[in-house]
Amino acid sequence: xxxxxxxxxxxxxxxxxxxxxxxxxxxxxxxxxxxxxxxxxxxxxxxxxxxxxxxxxxxxxxxxxxxxxxxxxxxxxxxxxxxxxxxxxxxxxxxxxxxxxxxxxxxxxxxxxxxxxxxx
Amino acid sequence: xxxxxxxxxxxxxxxxxxxxxxxxxxxxxxxxxxxxxxxxxxxxxxxxxxxxxxxxxxxxxxxxxxxxxxxxxxxxxxxxxxxxxxxxxxxxxxxxxxxxxxxxxxxxxxxxxxxxxxxxxxxxxxxxxxxxxxxxxxxxxxxxxxxxxxxxxxxx
Numbered sequence: 001x002x003x004x005x006x007x008x009x010x011x012x013x014x015x016x017x018x019x020x021x022x023x024x025x026x027x028x029x030x031x032x033x034x035x036x037x038x039x040x041x042x043x044x045x046x047x048x049x050x051x052x053x054x055x056x057x058x059x060x061x062x063x064x065x066x067x068x069x070x071x072x073x074x075x076x077x078x079x080x081x082x083x084x085x086x087x088x089x090x091x092x093x094x095x096x097x098x099x100x101x102x103x104x105x106x107x108x109x110x111x112x113x114x115x116x117x118x119x120x
Numbered sequence: 121x122x123x124x125x126x127x128x129x130x131x132x133x134x135x136x137x138x139x140x141x142x143x144x145x146x147x148x149x150x151x152x153x154x155x156x157x158x159x160x161x162x163x164x165x166x167x168x169x170x171x172x173x174x175x176x177x178x179x180x181x182x183x184x185x186x187x188x189x190x191x192x193x194x195x196x197x198x199x200x201x202x203x204x205x206x207x208x209x210x211x212x213x214x215x216x217x218x219x220x221x222x223x224x225x226x227x228x229x230x231x232x233x234x235x236x237x238x239x240x241x242x243x244x245x246x247x248x249x250x251x252x253x254x255x256x257x258x259x260x261x262x263x264x265x266x267x268x269x270x271x272x273x274x275x276x
Binding site: 084087096098103 | 138139141143145146147151152155161164165166167168169227242244246248
């Protein structure tokens with residue numbers, strides 16, 4: 001996974017409007033005009049966000065003259081999901097090991113208590 | 121290489137964490153806290169399965185350094201270089217640090233230890249900050265809802 005691409009994706013996702021745009025596009029293709037409606041933003045402002053998304057490879061835009069529909073491209077998100085997934089795995093597996101370890105040392109303590117004078 | 125200063129690059133204690141995980145352990149809270157904060161114990165379980173952790177420094181107090189390397193099954197070392205931000209025995213640990221030896225990739229972690237009918241409930245909250253020229257000064261994070269969206273999207 002290219003670190004540069006990942007940081008571009010993170011930077012792009014840092015903006016709540018762009019995340020909202022992606023969430024809308026997850027439902028399907030949509031024209032820029034329709035996309036702009038719920039955001040109470042000017043068309044140029046929305047276009048600017050779309051350019052950033054397009055450069056990051058998160059959306060593709062049709063070439064049909066009038067309504068250039070926007071479409072989601074989820075592939076850079078896979079890198080991000082993979083990154084968070086690594087951390088989830090880190091903790092799940094560390095927790096499993098911690099669980100085993102706690103069982104082991106508590107058992108040991110109990111056995112020691114029995115063989116010695118149970119003082120501890 | 122300097123460790124990030126406590127609080128300097130904190131993405132996160134005010135915003136929603138990127139990852140929250142909880143697990144209940146069948147052990148008293150003091151013991152669970154101890155195995156998190158004593159390097160002899162921590163090295164025994166820290167890291168995914170197949171990883172071996174070597175702790176170079178574990179100075180458990182606010183501002184104290186924590187450095188370790190995890191050797192993966194692939195033979196690669198995955199270093200961590202961090203500082204403890206908060207230490208409240210036996211209930212809370214907060215640390216902040218750089219991963220993969222890259223000061224631009226940092227992870228802020230809060231761990232709470234709660235008593236729960238003789239057992240201990242551990243909750244880990246993490247926020248990631250991934251800085252590059254493109255993102256410098258703008259810590260990155262997204263909420264759980266978006267996280268789920270991402271998971272959903274990649275399955276499409």
